[in-house]
Amino acid sequence: MLAAVKTPAELTELFRSRGLKITPQRVSIFRALYDNDTHPTAEAVYAKVLEEMPTISLRTVYQTLNDLAAMGEITQLDLGTGSARFDPNLSPHHHLVCESCGQVRDVYGEFDGVKIPKNKLAGFQVSSTEIVFRGLCPDCAAAAEYAGAGAAT
């Protein structure tokens, strides 16, 4: 179970309450995001939705993801992996990024120590803090170790 993620029904209700139309495209995108902790790209969401709605356009996926982000229901992550990734998990957390395969994992640490001393802020108003840990996922680390051992012999 994923924390702090609205269900498709809840997102549907949210859209309705804002006077927006409930279209099958939107509902399908809500389903594709629900219980999804893969931090998918727009293309990945599109691929998933295509399975049950073969006529949806990529443009509509972008449009809906942008709408959700503007409403604060998903977060857009720019991790330098070529394309934006979307995160439906609203609970405060940070990310591990594998520099080899690109996968993104959630980290639920505390990190209360991450506060800038006021004297260093110089008037800057901080509204959010993102921490990105880069490195190797277990699979890629194992592969790298194996390759390193092979090269050393």
Place this chain on the structure above:
Amino acid sequence: MLAAVKTPAELTELFRSRGLKITPQRVSIFRALYDNDTHPTAEAVYAKVLEEMPTISLRTVYQTLNDLAAMGEITQLDLGTGSARFDPNLSPHHHLVCESCGQVRDVYGEFDGVKIPKNKLAGFQVSSTEIVFRGLCPDCAAAAEYAGAGAAT
């Protein structure tokens, strides 16, 4: 004075020691980066170099920035501002990003508390940690407050 940044002369020597050619284009780019804490985009570096070398191509700027990054002499930052930014400051630090005007400032805090508990790592090998504080720079914060006050009256 900027910490831990190689001088144009030092970068020139580094290139020479690697058997790379010392071209006026490269030296000009070294100069554009030296003592530059603006985290410039490739276009910004290009604009600066154009002042003293009106024939350089943007492609060469990209090429040299990529080379420097591959050598570890500059860092490429992807902050979701549309284009990559380059940071010649090699001393460990983090960044403040103004969400209104896009400017990027250095933060030299400690943040030793930012360590993932081993039991949460699940085999992930972390090699670097980036912290990005987002918010409003003093100028944009003042402008926002003014606009807010105006709207409230």
Place this chain on the structure above:
DNA sequence: TTACAAATAACAACGGTTGCAGTTTGAGTG
């Protein structure tokens, strides 16, 4: 000087994302 590998410049191409315009459709009205 000469010779040549390396670097540059010009330009095409690429990938992710957005703009646009014509068509379709959800949902309120009677």
Place this chain on the structure above:
DNA sequence: CACTCAAACTGCAACCGTTGTTATTTGTAA
């Protein structure tokens, strides 16, 4: 249920940052 119309969708062109390609130029060592 039929009608209406703003909103949403689709298809495609365009955009922008970045990279690939290749002919020309140039730094460097002989």
